[in-house]
Amino acid sequence: MEYRLSTIAEALGARLEGRGDLPITGAAEPTQAGPGDLAMAMSPRYAEGLAQGRAIAAVLWEGADWQAMGLQAALFVPRPRYAMAGITQLMDPGPGIAPGIHPSAVIEPGAELGADVAIGPLAVVGAGARIGARSRIGAGCVIGPGASLGEEALLMPGVHIAHGVRIGARFIAQPGAVIGGDGFSFVTPETSAAERARESLGSAPITPAGDSAAAPGGQQWVRIHSLGAVSIGDDVEIGANTCIDRGTIRDTVIGRGSKIDNLVQVGHNGTIGEDCLICGQTGIAGSARIGNRVVLGAGTAINDNITLGDDVVTGGRTGVASSVPAGRVMFGTPATRMDEQIAMYKAQRRLPRLMTQVAELRKTVQELADRLGGGGPGR
Numbered sequence: 001m002e003y004r005l006s007t008i009a010e011a012l013g014a015r016l017e018g019r020g021d022l023p024i025t026g027a028a029e030p031t032q033a034g035p036g037d038l039a040m041a042m043s044p045r046y047a048e049g050l051a052q053g054r055a056i057a058a059v060l061w062e063g064a065d066w067q068a069m070g071l072q073a074a075l076f077v078p079r080p081r082y083a084m085a086g087i088t089q090l091m092d093p094g095p096g097i098a099p100g101i102h103p104s105a106v107i108e109p110g111a112e113l114g115a116d117v118a119i120g121p122l123a124v125v126g127a128g129a130r131i132g133a134r135s136r137i138g139a140g141c142v143i144g145p146g147a148s149l150g151e152e153a154l155l156m157p158g159v160h161i162a163h164g165v166r167i168g169a170r171f172i173a174q175p176g177a178v179i180g181g182d183g184f185s186f187v188t189p190e191t192s193a194a195e196r197a198r199e200s201l202g203s204a205p206i207t208p209a210g211d212s213a214a215a216p217g218g219q220q221w222v223r224i225h226s227l228g229a230v231s232i233g234d235d236v237e238i239g240a241n242t243c244i245d246r247g248t249i250r251d252t253v254i255g256r257g258s259k260i261d262n263l264v265q266v267g268h269n270g271t272i273g274e275d276c277l278i279c280g281q282t283g284i285a286g287s288a289r290i291g292n293r294v295v296l297g298a299g300t301a302i303n304d305n306i307t308l309g310d311d312v313v314t315g316g317r318t319g320v321a322s323s324v325p326a327g328r329v330m331f332g333t334p335a336t337r338m339d340e341q342i343a344m345y346k347a348q349r350r351l352p353r354l355m356t357q358v359a360e361l362r363k364t365v366q367e368l369a370d371r372l373g374g375g376g377p378g379r
Contacts, residue, residue, distance in 0.1 A: 001025070003090070005057055005073055008038065012086045014059075017066060018073030022057050027087055030055060038087065042080035059083060095156060097136040105137075114151060132169065144180070150234065162246065168234035174262065176241040180230045183245040183252075183268025183286060186221040193219060224248060226268060233257070239264065239280065255292065267304065279316070291326060301333075 006020030025036040030049030033039035039055035041047065047069065050058060056072040059080065066074035077083035101107065102121040111125045114133030123141045125131060131143070132151030139157045143149065147161050150169035155161075159173045162180030173179070193206045200206075228247025233256030238244070244266040246252060252266060255274035260266070264278050267286035272278070277295045284290065285304035294308055297316035302308070309326030319333030332341035 001091070001093075005038070005075070008087065008090065009075055011090055012075065012077060012083050014075040014077045014083065016073065016075055018057075018071065020073065022073050024057065027091055028053075028055070030058070033058075038075075040084065040087075042077075042083075059087070095136070095138060095154070097138055102139075108145070120157070126163065138175075147180075156240075162230075164229040165232070165246070166229065166251075167232040168236065168256065170235050171232065172237040174238065174240035174242075177238045178243045179232070179238065180246045181243060182226040183224075183248055185224040185226070185248055185268055185286065187224055188219050188221060228252065228269070230254070233274070236260075242266075245270075245286075261298070273310070 003024045004020065005022040005024055006016060008024060009016035009020065023036060024038045026038070027040055028034070028037040030039045030041045030046045031052045033053040033055035035054055035056050037055055039050060039053060039058035041050050041058045041060055043061050050069050057074065058066070058071055059075045059077060060066055061080065062076055064074070097118045097120050099116070099118050101119045102123070104121045105119045106124045107113070107119070108125060108127040110127045112130045113125070114131055114135065116134045117131050117137070119125065119137040120139040120141070122139055123137050125137070125143045126145035126147065128146045129143045130148040131137070132149055132153060134151055135149055135153040137143070137155050138159065141155045141157065141159045143161045144163035144165065146163050147165045149161070149167050150171060152169060153167065153171040155173050156175045158175045160178045161167070165180040167179070196204065196206050226246045226248055228249055228251045230244050230246050231251040232254040235257045236254055237259045239260055239262035241262055242260055242264040244252060244254065245268040247269045250269060252268060253271045254260070254266070255272055255276065257274050258272055258276040258278070260278040261280040261282070263281045265283045266272065267284055267288070269287040270284050270290070272284070272290045273292035273294065275293045276290060279296060279298040279300070281298055282296050282300045282302070284302040287305045288302045289307040290302070291308055291310035291312065293311050295313045296302070297314050297318060299317040300314045301319045303321045306320065307323045308320065309324060309328070311327045312324050313329045314320065314335065315331035315338060317333070318331055318335045320330060320335045324330055324335070329338045330336065331338040336344070
């Protein structure tokens with residue numbers, strides 16, 4: 001599609017200088033931008049890239065001399081990264097799911113489809129499922145019996161939504177996401193080695209002498225079935241190959257506006273609040289409760305049955321083993337306040353030098369003791 005630069009400026013609420021009639025067909029990095037592209041040069045470090053490319057229009061930082069850069073027009077925005085959200089939304093052509101229902105799709109009896117729903121090839125909509133108006137369902141998606149999906153949803157190819165799952169409006173799921181698989185919940189007839197380890201923290205034998213659990217076949221895992229479902233609010237996005245397990249008795253809940261990255265695992269009975277940001281490879285164990293506006297860095301591990309208060313932030317690879325009060329910034333494993341963790345890391349890096357100094361001091365003390373004939377502390 002082609003846009004006038006003035007149209008883009010109006011959509012963004014940006015200040016336009018120069019030719020507003022320039023046709024824009026796409027967005028590009030400065031070094032790769034051609035005459036029809038809007039160059040994303042939002043800080044001074046991109047100035048050299050503009051000289052290498054062929055852009056005649058760009059999004060620039062405040063105070064930039066656009067004419068000296070050889071441009072014919074420029075947009076100025078107060079928050080460049082936020083402007084990128086508007087530009088990419090305007091120019092995104094979408095996944096290209098054709099209108100209507102593909103002949104190979106399976107719509108089981110009792111399923112309800114809203115107005116202008118698009119369903120791709122080999123998709124399956126189960127009996128009693130409800131799909132909201134203007135939703136787009138990609139190829140190979142499966143929506144289980146009795147599941148409900150709000151209006152304007154977008155399911156990329158291969159998304160699986162299990163039976164009874166309830167999802168709000170404007171939901172987006174990337175390829176391979178699975179919503180509503182059974183929880184990973186098993187129990188043994190007698191106390192298991194894992195339970196003993198948790199209770200004793202390793203201070204007692206895991207399998208005492210004579211315990212049947214130590215014998216072959218003595219620790220048999222029995223499934224606890226998942227009777228709950230998953231409940232997801234409006235404006236939630238789920239990344240590729242992310243899995244959200246259904247609850248055991250109550251639902252697993254994802255609050256309105258939360259965004260979950262690729263390869264995230266949300267365990268059964270978990271609760272994630274509103275407007276959270278969960279980065280890739282994070283694992284949230286069963287029955288954990290995550291407050292509102294929480295940000296979990298990539299690879300964060302959240303223990304089961306703990307609570308993170310509102311506005312908690314974790315750095316990447318943080319291991320959270322106990323509850324965290326609201327507003328804390330946590331880092332490391334086990335998680336501590338980020339400033340404390342950084343101080344400990346710096347101290348740890350100094351340990352080799354400190355040990356050398358201690359050895360030198362011991363040697364000096366021993367030499368002094370030998371001189372005085374006292375014997376000293378020994379080596």
